[in-house]
Amino acid sequence: MTPMEAIVPLLVALPLLTAAGIVAMAHVRPLAKFTSGVAVGVVAVNLVLSLVLLPARVGPIYIGGWSAASTLGIQINCDALAKLMLITVNLVALASLVFSLSYMRQFTKVWMFMSLLVFMVAAMNALVLAGDLFNLFVFLEVAAIASYALVAFGCEAEELEAAFKYLVLGTVGSTLILLGVGILYSLTGQLNMGLVAAGLRKLTLAGGKVGPAPLLAAACLIGGLALKAAMVPFHAWLPDAHPSAPAPISAMLSGVLIKASGVYAMARVVFNVLGPSGPYATVLMTLGALSMVVGVLLAVGQWDFKRLLAYHSISQMGYVVLALGAAAHVLSGPSPQVAVASVCLLGALFHLFNHAAFKSLLFLSSGAIEQQAHTRMLKEMGGLARRMPVTGFCCRIAALSIAGVPPFNGFFSKLIIIVGLAMAGYPVLAALAAFVAFVTLLSFVKVQRYALEGQPSASAAAAHEAPFSMGLAMVVLAVICLLAGPGMMVLRDWLFEPAGRVLMAGSAALIGGAP
Amino acid sequence: MGIAIYLLTFAILLAGLYAVVAKKNVVKIIVGAAILDYAVNLFLVLIGWRTVSTAAGAEGGAAPILAAGQSGRQLLASAVDPLPQALILTSIVIALGVTALMVALALRLHEKYGTFDLENIRRLRG
Numbered sequence: 012m013t014p015m016e017a018i019v020p021l022l023v024a025l026p027l028l029t030a031a032g033i034v035a036m037a038h039v040r041p042l043a044k045f046t047s048g049v050a051v052g053v054v055a056v057n058l059v060l061s062l063v064l065l066p067a068r069v070g071p072i073y074i075g076g077w078s079a080a081s082t083l084g085i086q087i088n089c090d091a092l093a094k095l096m097l098i099t100v101n102l103v104a105l106a107s108l109v110f111s112l113s114y115m116r117q118f119t120k121v122w123m124f125m126s127l128l129v130f131m132v133a134a135m136n137a138l139v140l141a142g143d144l145f146n147l148f149v150f151l152e153v154a155a156i157a158s159y160a161l162v163a164f165g166c167e168a169e170e171l172e173a174a175f176k177y178l179v180l181g182t183v184g185s186t187l188i189l190l191g192v193g194i195l196y197s198l199t200g201q202l203n204m205g206l207v208a209a210g211l212r213k214l215t216l217a218g219g220k221v222g223p224a225p226l227l228a229a230a231c232l233i234g235g236l237a238l239k240a241a242m243v244p245f246h247a248w249l250p251d252a253h254p255s256a257p258a259p260i261s262a263m264l265s266g267v268l269i270k271a272s273g274v275y276a277m278a279r280v281v282f283n284v285l286g287p288s289g290p291y292a293t294v295l296m297t298l299g300a301l302s303m304v305v306g307v308l309l310a311v312g313q314w315d316f317k318r319l320l321a322y323h324s325i326s327q328m329g330y331v332v333l334a335l336g337a338a339a340h341v342l343s344g345p346s347p348q349v350a351v352a353s354v355c356l357l358g359a360l361f362h363l364f365n366h367a368a369f370k371s372l373l374f375l376s377s378g379a380i381e382q383q384a385h386t387r388m389l390k391e392m393g394g395l396a397r398r399m400p401v402t403g404f405c406c407r408i409a410a411l412s413i414a415g416v417p418p419f420n421g422f423f424s425k426l427i428i429i430v431g432l433a434m435a436g437y438p439v440l441a442a443l444a445a446f447v448a449f450v451t452l453l454s455f456v457k458v459q460r461y462a463l464e465g466q467p468s469a470s471a472a473a474a475h476e477a478p479f480s481m482g483l484a485m486v487v488l489a490v491i492c493l494l495a496g497p498g499m500m501v502l503r504d505w506l507f508e509p510a511g512r513v514l515m516a517g518s519a520a521l522i523g524g525a526p
Numbered sequence: 527m528g529i530a531i532y533l534l535t536f537a538i539l540l541a542g543l544y545a546v547v548a549k550k551n552v553v554k555i556i557v558g559a560a561i562l563d564y565a566v567n568l569f570l571v572l573i574g575w576r577t578v579s580t581a582a583g584a585e586g587g588a589a590p591i592l593a594a595g596q597s598g599r600q601l602l603a604s605a606v607d608p609l610p611q612a613l614i615l616t617s618i619v620i621a622l623g624v625t626a627l628m629v630a631l632a633l634r635l636h637e638k639y640g641t642f643d644l645e646n647i648r649r650l651r652g
Contacts, residue, residue: 145613152620159627168638169649175631179555182624183546186562189617190539190569196610197573 015067018060019089019140020074022097026133029053030126037122047115050125051108054132058105061097064089065505071142086142086203091509096139096275098506099364102491103266103371104132107259110375110484113477114259114382124164124257131157131263135271143202144192144284151188151239151272155181158268162256173248173255180248184238191231195284198224208284208518219345221288229285233277233294240273242298242332243305246325250309253324254317254387258378261317265324266371270363274328278335278359278514286518287339296340299333300440302326307450316377316387316462319454320370323413326447327366333444334359334428335514337435342515349515351434356511357503358427364506365420365495369412372488376406379481380462383474389458394467398474403463405485410459412492414452420495531572539565552632552642559628563621567614574607 029049036042036049069089077084108128115121134154141147159181163174196202199210216222221229234245241249249269253261281291306326313319338355341348377387379402384392396403412419415426425448432441467474476482495502542565545558575587590605592598632642639647 145616149616149620152624156620156623156627159624159631163631163634166634168635171631171635171638172647172649175552175628175635175647178624178628178631179546179559182559182628183543183562185620186539186566189566193566193570193573193610193613196613202609 013069015064015069016072018064019069019072019087022057022060023133023137023140026053026057026129026136030130030133033122033126033129037126043122046122046125047108047112050129051105051112053129054101054105054108057132057136058098058101061094061101065094065098085146086205087140088142088204089140090513091506092275092279092513093139095360095364095506095510096271097136099367100132100135100139100267100271103367104128104263106371106375106484106488107262107266109487110262110378110481111257111259112480114378114481115257117382118165118257124161127157127161127164128260128263131161131268135267138271139275142204144195144204144207144280145202147204147276147279148185148188148192151276152185154268154272155185155239158260158264161260162252162264164257164260165255170255173251177248177252180238180245184235184245187231187235187238191228191235194224194228194231198228204279204284208286211285212518219288221290225285226290229281229291232280232285233291236273236277236280237298240269240277240328240332241302241325242273242328243302243325246302246306249325250318250321253321253374254315258317258374258381261320261378262371262374265321265374266367269324269328270331270367274331274335274363277332281335281339282342282514282517284518287342289340289343292336292339292343295332295336296437296440297336299329299331299336300443301329303329303333303447304443307447307454311450311454314389316380316389316392316458317374318387319389319458320373320377323451323454324366324370326451327362327370327413330425330428330444330447331359331363331366333440334362334431337432337437337440338514341435342517348435351431352515353508353511354427354434355431356514357507358424358429358431360507360510361499361502362421362424362428364502365412365424365492368488368491368495369409369421372405372409372485372492373413375481375485375488376402376409379477379485380406380474383477384468384471386470389461391468392462392471393465394463395471395474396463398467398471399476401482402477402485405489406463407459408489408492410455414455415448416452418496420492420499423496423499532569535565535569535572538568541565550644552635552644552647555644556625556628556632560621560625563617563625567617567621570610570614570617574610576604576606 033046036046072087073084075084115124131154134150138150141150159174159178162177163170195207199207201207201210211225214222238245253264285291302325306322306329310319310322334355338352341351380395381387412421415422429441429444542558542562546555549555588605590608592601
């Protein structure tokens, strides 16, 4: 095992042990006040480690001393796609943790919050590194359990109701995923993603058609993962669950959890395990287009700031899934158009990263505003840009990014997606994507107009700037939103294009057993 | 047997799903989620089940332990696949955690709303 390969398991082990350690520390008087610091420290170390891993070439790692040929060991895949997700997850987690240093003072038992949040980060890191389908399911569930508890953290009536709804629908989703994994195991006798993919290739019928049993497995898996990603029509839980959580958790849930356990897992399963083919591509595109349009139309009418943001999450994830579907579509068939697919995948992955940055920033600033103005209703705010200059400025940058105004990062990723859709031969969907971007802009003009401009309302008049750590977290994310647009070329070469290549390699990408 | 047992699993799965989706009582929903879990676990056990035809009819389900004088190939043909059972163990532990959390939430909900009826637990707009 090279030193670089030795780092990879640490990404999971460190936060997992820390999450347990925080619980122990909280019960020892002299250590109790360091729990938050330890949580921030371990996620910062994780971010540094995932950045160190970025240029390294790390092959599949087998835990427990199994050889590659035995096909029995637990495989960890640290490929370019996993690295992209690791950086995104740990970056947003660090910002949320730094933000919660001040924000969570209004709650009791902050150590529980810190422990659960670090636990969720550990599970998400393990989820993106998982090289076999059952591990994927287990860590999806672990991350989900932590998030159910975090949504209910405030223990108010609405929060409990939202958490229960989220929990029930999440369980249905996981059951479907486990059923799909079970069917794939019964078909191929393997759980390792690469070997399942190889087994499924052998089962392909004449003419490249997919048999009924793999189709059933795919339906279970994609259905369950679409529930986790809150794709329309499986979205009902998200607008309740995400706004009910404390603001840093909303940022984590909307910023990375629906991506890691929904979109990432869906991309991994469809491209690398099932192999991109016609029916899956159509399903992804339908889900994506529906979410994109329905999400934004539901968002326009909202006056609750966090609920509005939650509906926009559905819509923006629709963009990513639509572009993934288009890529799968041009890759399937007898003559795959690799160049077009790479444009679509670049757009999808770039937008996934950008959405993590600006949506978590928006949720964090909504938390800062809620703490000062004591309301989430846009009509009761006003004039906050003058009262809270740093928060207002960061909120504005994020709003312009999500609305797709040049030169912010959201503009570039949406442009690439629209160009990719047009190149893939879907001019109507491209026009639809442009229209949705316009409606998003309208919706965020409303946010600007009511929350940040105008005369301060009674509740907003006494507002003052957020504490330092909250401001710091927001400024860092705002800088990323500003730099990711112009710095797109660097990011593309280092992050998005290698990750896109992993997806384009299709079911041959994860060769598990054979060395 | 064959397909019938799978159809039974599917029926249990649908019963659980029906309870989760259609019932309005929090406790019944929790029971439905448990049934859903059991259906999938049953399905996984059935995947690992092996039968061999012998002179005395179909026989199988031996423990996957290598007996003295038995070749690996013979064991493979008659013993059940232990891997799905390991999966189920993990899946049961996860389901335990989820169910415990559900029950805890249900208790807290009862404290706040004074009822288990979801018709009366709806302050959030759909």
